[in-house]
Amino acid sequence: MVGYVYEVEGFTSTHEYNVEINAKTGKIIDHESNRLDHDDKKHAIKLTGIISHGKARLPTKRLTARAQNGH
Template sequence: MKTINLKKFAIAGAALIGLGTAAITTVNKNTEPTTVQAASSKIKVSQSTAVKKFRAKYPSAKIDSINLEKENGRYVYEIEGFTSTREYDMRINASTGKVISAHSEAKKNRNKKAINLSKVISRSTATKIAQKKVPDSKAIEWSLDRDGSRTVWEVTVSKSGKKSEVKINALTKKVISVERD
C-alpha cells in the first residue's frame, strides 16, 4: 500500500514539474517576441514610405544612405541623397511619417554612389541575419550605406545591455563583421 501511494506521489510530482517547466517555457516563448517587437511597434512607417516622401521632395536625387535610429525617445529615418550639384538630407518620424527636417546644400563629395534599393535585402531580413549572429538580441538601430564598393546594412543589436554591430552585405546577405562592445 505504501508502495502504491509512493508511486502515485512520484508520478504526481513528475507531472507537476513537467507542467511547471512547460508553463515557464511558454511564458518565455511568449515574452521574447514582445521584447523584439517593442522596437518594431514604435516603427509604423515603412522604409519604402519614407523613401517615397524623400523622392516626392527631391525627385531627381539618388539615395546614398538610409538610417533608422532612436532619437529623443522616438525612431527617426534619416535619408541622404544627391544630384550632380547638390546633397539632400531628410529626417522623418518613423511613428507618424511627419517630416522633421529637410535640408539641401551644394555638393561637397564628388565620389558618392547611389544605392540600388531594388536589389538590397530588406531591413527585416537584415535584422533576422543580425539576430541569428547574436542570438537572443534585439535590433535597435539600422543603417544602409555604401562601404567602398559594397552596399551594407549595419544593424546594431542589444543583448543584456551590451551592444553589437553586425555588418551585412546588402546584396549577398553575407555577414562581413560583428563588433561587440
C-alpha cells in the same frame, strides 16, 4: 517627444540632401539641401552597372553552403 526618427541622406550630381522623418507618423521633421563642392562630385557613386540584391548575395550563399559542408 518624437520617438524614433529615420535619417535619410542622398544626393544628385549637384546637391546633397538630408531628411529626418518621424518613424511613426511619416511626417518630415527636418530637411536641408546643400550644393556639392567640386571635390564631392568626383566621389559620387555611379549608378550604372548595378547588380540585383539576389546576384550580390550569390557568392555569400556559395560560401555558406561550402562552410556547412565542411569545405
